[in-house]
Amino acid sequence: MALRDNNMGRFLLALLLSATALDAAAQLQIEITGAGVQRTPIAIVSFPGEQNVGTSLTAIVRADLERSGLFRGLEIPPLAPHPNENSPINYGEWRSRLADALVVGSVAQNPDGRFEVRFRVYDVVKQAPMGAIAYLFTKDNARAAAHRIADFVYEKITGEKGVFSTQIAYVVKRAEAYELQIADADGERAQYLLRSNEPIISPVWSPEGRRIAYVSFESKKPVVYVHHLSENKRQVVASFRGSNSAPAWSPDGKTIAVVLSVEGGSQIYLISADGSGPRRRISNSASIDTEPRYSTDGKWIYFTSDRGGSPQIYRMASTGGEPQRVTFRGSYNVSPRPSPDGRLLAYVTRDGGRFQVALLDLSNQQVQVITDSDRDESPSFAPNGRMILFATVKGGRGVLSAVSSDGRIRQHLPYSGGDVREPSWGPFIE
Amino acid sequence: MRLIVVLSALALLAGCQTTPEDQQPSAAGVEERKPGAKPGVQAKPVERPQVGSVDATKPGAAGKSPAGALKDPSSPLSRRQIFFDYDKFEVKDEYRPVIEAHAKYLRDNANAKMLVQGNADERGSREYNVALGQRRSDNVKKMLVLLGAREAQVEAVSLGEEKPMCADHNEQCWAKNRRGDMLYGGEY
Incomplete structure (x- = not known):
């Protein structure tokens, strides 16, 4: 049964983030759908000294937290004296401003030119400090520092890790030119x-976040490459006769599952992530076996196969073995993506002519369709499992969207520079 | 393949942590900033390593293009496209004479090489569509080999839904995109 709990009593709350935090080209629009989304009111007081950085850290922190759908940033009038991390906290005053949480801090410049931001997070309701930390950063890394602050605040308040410092990869198509880009999770600081x-097609981050595997057709056929982000280098890892596609990393980053047609058909093989050594075939069918994905614990490989007559999702031991069918409802279920905690499987399902993202709870086989668009592709979990990034089509253009794994919070990442597709959410960066 | 490798000065967001994450913050965690005073919490540097970019847009040198019968519009060899029905992968009977002509050409020209690119319409997963296109190109190759081409002369690959002939979103267009293209060495 496809549960559509957000169909009832749906309301839309379109919230355009403050223009100071985001430039117009990549402005994010947040839609929150579904009743009962509790957003924590948080007061983020501008940090004295941040005006010298040239980037408003607190505006970025607020935008990050609001984008999660779990926070609402409060407007704060001019305060005298303006508080910083060392000021005594008048909890009653912040309660009267309806704040549940409070962030205060300051920025100073060190003799070496770097900036140092120091801040504290308070639980206004419990009248207790929640944590404090300091970061050092150069002017160029101010956005990165702000995302770190947002992650810290998010984790202190929600108890789970934030993903604001993570990055995403995706492909942009403009006329007949293609770019594989990476950007911050908020769509800013894109680079190719x-x-x-x-x-x-099919970019996918390595588990440690330093490499991206992808499929390029630049030699008139699909070939799998691995790009080493911090080195000036990429390498061919699968260029066998025929097609080479659908790369997936093993959790230890040493092996890549790929789909090859070297023996005819499309079958799943394991190769070394550095392209060395022999290939090992792990699927054995006369059917299509493609789109492999490892479970986080490395035990399973989920994949798409039409061995039963229609494309469905199966899984097999990651060393190979007899596959078990995983999806049963509908005649087209593809692109399996196990959640980071292993409890859920996101995939694309076709219902009528609509392609939508569905979530299967692997413990009780409940299926929930969590998007309401109709040309959805390539779901990708945030590393904390809370959001799923996917590609869809809006106004005739390819765009990226994100939906929370409970289906309640939806975001669109409008992009004016072309068709965007094939998103992949990167791992936590330690 | 010509690659212009560009070391981009653009940077990647990635922090290099030099201190353990989150020493349990306490009220004493952040001390007052005084010149020379050692802070209670050591500030973590937030750094961004450089990222290398690759520009592959410079075209590779095209090989020598074959001429003669392959280009002669009156020859069946000038026909290079095989179209497929929805969710179908078998080569339809109407294309048999074309495949036969190419199989004979390959048999008679032992040095000739062919790339068969299979394609799918845009509906559904890109990777699944790569597999569907492969099934089409595999079938074209199978028939070529059955009719006299050598296995090693023909490489069957797939472009999935990535190279449509027609960009509209309707059946008329999709029918043009469910196809196999036969290219000889020098033509790709």
């Missing part, structure tokens, strides 16, 4: 890794 006149 590969620019090509031929298609690029």
